[in-house]
Amino acid sequence: MNFEIQLRLWYSENKRSLPWRKTKNPYNIWLSEVIMQQTRIAQGTKYYHHFISTYPTVKDLANAPLDAVLKSWEGLGYYSRARNLHLAANQIVTLFHGNFPKDYSTLLSIKGIGPYTAAAISSICFKEEIAVVDGNVYRVLSRIYGIETPINSSAGIKQFNQLAQKLIKGCPLPGDYNQAIMEYGALHCTPKNPKCNTCIFSSTCVAYNTNTVEKLPVKTKAKPVKDRFLSYLILFKDNKIAVEKRTHKDIWQGLFQFPLIETENGNATVLKGTKMAEPVKHLLSHQRLHITFWQIKHPEQLPKTTYHWVDVDMLQTLAFPIVLKRFIDANLLHL
Ligand code: SF4
Missing domain, CATH: 1.10.340.30 (Hypothetical protein; domain 2)
Known part of the structure; x- marks a missing residue:
């Protein structure tokens, strides 16, 4: 047969x-x-x-x-x-x-x-x-x-x-x-x-x-994983929170996030704020993301990006990357 x-x-x-x-x-x-x-x-x-x-x-x-x-x-x-x-x-x-x-x-x-x-x-x-x-x-x-x-x-x-x-x-x-x-x-x-x-x-x-x-099967070595350091800035104003949409060609294009500062080595020294949660490691296929969430007090601390204000309750209706969604569920929705 x-x-x-x-x-x-x-x-x-x-x-x-x-x-x-x-x-x-x-x-x-x-x-x-x-x-x-x-x-x-x-x-x-x-x-x-x-x-x-x-x-x-x-x-x-x-x-x-x-x-x-x-x-x-x-x-x-x-x-x-x-x-x-x-x-x-x-x-x-x-x-x-x-x-x-x-x-x-x-x-x-x-x-x-x-x-x-x-x-x-x-x-x-x-x-x-x-x-x-x-x-x-x-x-x-x-x-x-x-x-x-x-x-x-x-x-x-x-x-x-x-x-x-x-x-x-x-x-x-x-x-x-x-x-x-x-x-x-x-x-x-x-x-x-x-x-x-x-x-x-x-x-x-x-x-x-x-x-x-x-x-078997034989596979040649995969390309090395790149480390990226992302500091997300959490800022509230009148029960609203600053969010932005990722529009550039990169991971998570089209999804929402909080205003972001990305650095070469994780030293976001410009920040005067408090860490809101333990830093998170998140693995993608060729990238290892090191993510920190900072609560800051003043809008002038935000990077010069296009962000807008949404009700905290609205966060549930927007599409966020899963790692940010977990942070929102654990830290923001009960506020
Ligand atoms: S086809 Fe796969 S399961 Fe079957 S004998 Fe070969 S290696 Fe084993």
């Missing part, structure tokens, strides 16, 4: 029951794929239900204010994905009359829809033979075929894509096959302690038979 049929059989018996697997509606599949790239199944399922009930169609998402979409996304991180989600919904409404394009290449032309998402939508919803290649697929293929090319090198990306594409060719249910190989990586051929003893591929798996399972 060939690889693709074996996988699909395994999938039909072992797949998890997930809400987006009950539909072929491209809007639902798209939302689930974008959300699940950010988080684990349990948390992602909650966000998926929230998005589907708040924005039942792509038109509803396009018509919603960006701030509301960012608020819905709050806690998932990588806010550029939420901005792209909103932009893409608008493109689908204006350029395609609210209907998702049915083919991979047209899907790729939409803002924020990359090769992975376009492959998932076109194969699952429209049976196009385009292979998805995510972390699970890299792992399963590198082990079964014993491929040592680094998966984050351009040669590796090309090699794995070509192999994946060869495997899906002629498959009658390419969407099921794509989901099957990802599910196999998520449940069976896992990063740590894969279940090789009960694996349907153990007799042919190169990694298993050459004792190299732990070594």
Whole structure:
């Protein structure tokens, strides 16, 4: 029995029951794929239900204010994905009359829809033979075929894509096959302690038979993490608090924050204020943020940025990065 049929059989018996697997509606599949790239199944399922009930169609998402979409996304991180989600919904409404394009290449032309998402939508919803290649697929293929090319090198990306594409060719249910190989990586051929003893591929798996399972897939070293030192200034005036929107191209673009002073080494010596809470460390993919919150007394201590005053109660309705939201919940909302 060939690889693709074996996988699909395994999938039909072992797949998890997930809400987006009950539909072929491209809007639902798209939302689930974008959300699940950010988080684990349990948390992602909650966000998926929230998005589907708040924005039942792509038109509803396009018509919603960006701030509301960012608020819905709050806690998932990588806010550029939420901005792209909103932009893409608008493109689908204006350029395609609210209907998702049915083919991979047209899907790729939409803002924020990359090769992975376009492959998932076109194969699952429209049976196009385009292979998805995510972390699970890299792992399963590198082990079964014993491929040592680094998966984050351009040669590796090309090699794995070509192999994946060869495997899906002629498959009658390419969407099921794509989901099957990802599910196999998520449940069976896992990063740590894969279940090789009960694996349907153990007799042919190169990694298993050459004792190299732990070594594959190969990845070249990630770039170093950068430290950033952020001092947020908390200033009240008549029961209102100063906030600003991050508009520049950087982390958290489009989200709200308190007026900010960023320094090279964390010495915000210009400040005359009191620290409001213990400094917080917050990790992003390539940045380590060291965050301090200062309560200050006078507006002239604020940096020369565009800030405005909002009621403290209003903070709950604005989209803040999760680390600031936690500070607000713990320190400001009971004031
Ligand atoms: S034998 Fe082990 S390493 Fe090979 S595919 Fe199966 S689970 Fe993965």
